[in-house]
Amino acid sequence: MFSFDGYKPVDLSPHVEARIYRVDGSVEEGTNDPYGKPWVMKEGRFVGDNSLYTLYAAPPGGDEVWHQERMTSHHGCHVQGGKGHISHWAGVSEDMKGLWEFPLETFMGEAAVCNLKDLAPQAIKNPSEYPLGEGVSLLSKEGDVRGQEIKPEHLGNIQEGDIVLMTSPYTGLEQPWLSKSTCEWLINDRKIKMIGFGVPGIEWQYDLKLAAPDNSPIRRMLLGANIPVAHPLVNIETLTKDRVFYVGTPLNFVKSEASFIRAIALQEE
């Protein structure tokens, strides 16, 4: 019998408290996810059995925490695939899959835990050492303290076919960043199955406004290689083992380019 016995579950999904408009007119304040996105709901009463339910929606026109009625499938912990999400970009792979087209085993399995706490930010010598700038600057300059490039030698525990869980204790421009060459190594050498990013912790979303096909290189490479991305994750740094069993299966909604998930790790006790 398959079992999680002997393993402790660790919740990798950030807890979000829903902001709820109750049927009695009261409003309960909520909290945001690590990207600052809220989760707004409206309570209703089901006439069929007098039970209560909540709708994932803000009031028409939005409210003070969310600017419109609807939110996306990218609020809170979620996983995304390429089809329907970046398939309109010039130069993306034609055989990119949607989340609903992957086997379920893609989203569960043995995972390498990469806590890059040793990659402390450093003063850079030239702008190529970090892909982002501060404020309106597109690039950083000599002497700025910035996160380090994540290189294959920092990821020695990743085995072929792994799910990768990556984080660091650093925030903002001090986060270590995933470069194109390392991403290529993850895809072609390590043939990783899926990747999950701690937020904050890892910089992987940059060059967002370059002209295609040079925009968003990491998202483009991972999703183009049919490697789903789960984020924002939390608590990766609390994992004490180098390897864990990960579960973060998408909902069964065909044509959904992203899906809310409950991401957990099972760690040997």
Add this chain to the structure above:
Amino acid sequence: MISLKGHKVVDLTWELVSRVTRMDQTIEEGVRDVYNMPWIVEESYNEKDGTIEQLVACNEGTFAGWQVGGVSGHMGSHIQLGVRHNDNWSGLPDGMKGLWEMPIDAYYGEACVCQLDHLKGEPILKEHLSNVKEGDIVIMGSTNRGKDVPWIDGDTAYWLAEEMKIKMLCPGVPGIGWETKAKEPEPENCPTHRAMTGNNIPITYPLVNIEKLTKDRCFFMSLPLNVGRMEGTWVRAIAIEEE
């Protein structure tokens, strides 16, 4: 290390095909669940990075097929507990919990599979559930339809909850009538709902593919989202059994 080798994953989750409004305003109609619940999305352009992100649901009053606008956590296969769901009913005990208050391991574990095809239009009694062990997750299904569907009798629900102390109830729908007396006056209404949520036993439903399970026992998992105050959340319910 836990491994899926030698096991197969069986998806027990209803497949909903999203009703999608594309960027060009074409609409692709979806496929709803057994309760006629839809999943509705509309493409939107994320100006920050040029990706497409789907807005979930529709604005209130804009789609005749779903006037209410928002979608609840009860679309497709979902899990529910009592707090903020049926704790407004009279006669339920104190100490009921919300989904977000239970430990994660409440949502996975060893399950017994009760395939009840032989019961046609009759109540499911405890003698029909001889493979249920104390503390089990109970997966219940039948291939019967319409008037031939067996249903969970109120006494059986309380036996499962209070004597067998089951961990979760997971009925297939259609195939199992798991709720009765919805319109009876409280506290006589909805005995299965009461027995389960009153004892902090989550209910995951509607499930499919139970008839595809070939073993009497399997591993089952249906994790709720980590959102506080959601009385029910969508899940991906799966069984893992030996090959």
